[in-house]
Amino acid sequence: MSYASSFTVLTEVLPRLTHPDGSPIRALVVDDEPALADLVAMGVGMCGWEARIAHEGYDAVTQAREFAPDVLVLDRMLPGLDGLQVLSRIRQSFPEVPVLFLTAKDTVEDRIEGLASGGDDYVTKPFSIEEVLIRLHRLVQRSGAAAQDSATLVVGDLVLNIDSREVTRAGAPIELTATQFELLRYLMENPRRVLSKAQILDAVWHYDFSGQANIVELYISYLRKRIDAGRAPMIHTVRGAGYVIKPAP
Template sequence: MSDRYRILVVEDEEDIAEFLAMEFEYEGYAVTTALDGREGLKLALEKSWDIILLDVMLPHMSGMEVCRRIRAVSQVPIIMLTARGSVPDRVAGLDAGADDYLQKPFAIEELLARIRVLLRRSHGPAHESPLLTCADLSLNPATREVERQGKSIHLTAREFDLLETFMRHPNQVLTRDQLLEQVWGYDYSGETNIVDVYVRYVRQKIDVPFDFPLIHTVRGVGYILKGSGGQ
């Protein structure tokens, strides 16, 4: 199955780029590498990719800027790789449009697992799922379209998966660990704050511009999607 998938690796450390290319090719992926941001952006925009691995610190153009420019025109899954793993750095990467963020040094098995998760979510079979609704919000799992009050809402792949999880469990309190398991699909090393970051992103799009919020915080537990205002 994996031989169908094309991966672009944008990494300025040649030994790391070569190692990743070797590992991915062994797994059956088709791999192309770029050693600087400018070349990486050019390749990202000129060709079709199933996933892009993007280092943060790149010559000529930063990984953050490359990510922003890709995301302006494409929803291809992006994993950012960086030696800086503080919360502000991770948030900056997610704000730039990345779907995931992995700190160096990392285990290749974990990176491969994260790639599989993103590929399953972006290339999985289109189920004939019924339209999901909550109050004036609707989500179509097959077309991955979201609307509220008739207004189309653009979500990243990860934001969509998070909202879909909420909408499949309405009026049910979901803990951060449950959301990590269902949306990210693997152990995120206990860094459940990533859930809070994405919930905030989704709220900014589906709650803030409208009459009343749908996603509510249950202090000390997690979050709940409710079809009307109030806690």
């Protein structure tokens, strides 16, 4: 699968983050490897964010002051100022901006130093760009920079509104009982993640797994009749592991 295809799949399940006024989230990517910096910038761009790139420490500080980023992707080893010095200077102007260190410095001591210096997350090279994008989304969500729209969950063409308790697929309304709604909500809060029967029982029925697998199976079958009937399936059984919901192909 190409990077572009991989990004497209990922952005289908990641929340679409913007500022409260609708303007894009801003990410500053700092790395002295142009191809790597371009890859990360392309990824955040496909998420609808605005990206800027710096390849050198002093330029990174200058770019940050002009750009006012919502999140930093920062290499530890840079010409000019190193990553820790860059972070210290940027934090003088933007004390709350979250930073993800993306670096080849991969010892336990390196990680501790990076996090102790104010880093919020730490990923070592080589890395998965999908993991980096997921971690960046979490940092931005925790920072409060993005508009909060936790009332709506979207997976493919399936939309669930937590406040109004309305569910639609491709715009068509779907009627669910209270328990069916909570089960679907739990699945949609964890798209593309295989959830075991024990996890589902604990989250939806609030008791431990103790021979009650038939309840989960029964309610999954109810959901399938309402969500998937006559359509490409979204709810899938992973034999021996559990259930997963993902956009229809």
